[in-house]
Amino acid sequence: MKFDDKIPIYYQIKNYLYHEMLTGTLNPGDKLPAVRQLAVDLTVNVNTVQRALSEMITEGTIESQRGKGNFVTADTTRLAQLKEQLVMTQLAQVYEQLHALNLTDEEIIASLKRYIEQKGAGQNV
Amino acid sequence: MKFDDKIPIYYQIKNYLYHEMLTGTLNPGDKLPAVRQLAVDLTVNVNTVQRALSEMITEGTIESQRGKGNFVTADTTRLAQLKEQLVMTQLAQVYEQLHALNLTDEEIIASLKRYIEQKGAGQNV
DNA sequence: CCTAGTGTTATATTTTACTATTACACTATA
């Protein structure tokens, strides 16, 4: 897996796993790949995987069972909260940045629409 | 100045200076504060400021004159390009992230509108 | 010419993320 060298790898692993958990690749209650396997898949060290997982365990989005494996929480409410939080974080970030560049609310919305239209021309989903 | 410990400081300094250059605090052709003064203002080391500046000099957004100072480029076309690029980077990032969470184009736009409305309630600009 | 103000560069040190490696703890099962 390729990483952005401006952001800690363990942090990007968290986002990767969030993505898997929120888009159906990993469902509530599912067992995650073994840490050593994840390390191989992502071509990083086990400790780096563990650092990402331990933060997620603290957050409650993943539950660990020693000797068995790591599991996506079965608490769908918490997962919904996680998704909402990730979306809001992204929106807040783009809004703050563009607002700081003196774009008005309307210009921010318009520029996003324009971006999506341009992008959509040729590879819609 | 407070920095996000997930992103290199020199990189955040670049964004800070971009902001000053694109919102009228620093106008085309303006002289920047001396590097040592910037270091004091931002509470970082001179070398860290210099690293940010040297990248911006390479990019052509800042011009250096040894013994005199650093100056915002007078090339307003280049500054306009810079702003456009920063906006596009932000839009691409938020779009990719939200799209990766399975939000449709319409949902992405709608969620941004909702975010702005909620935010606007009480502190419009 | 000298001095103050400026950009530029270099060295050594500290901190953090990451890696490599090893070991330990627990579970399931043959």
Place this chain on the structure above:
DNA sequence: TATAGTGTAATAGTAAAATATAACACTAGG
């Protein structure tokens, strides 16, 4: 009970960012 598969943790080493500090190079003005 032995073994394979799992999570957890500790140690030592490497690399990059940032710091502290000093020195060098150029400009302007007295």
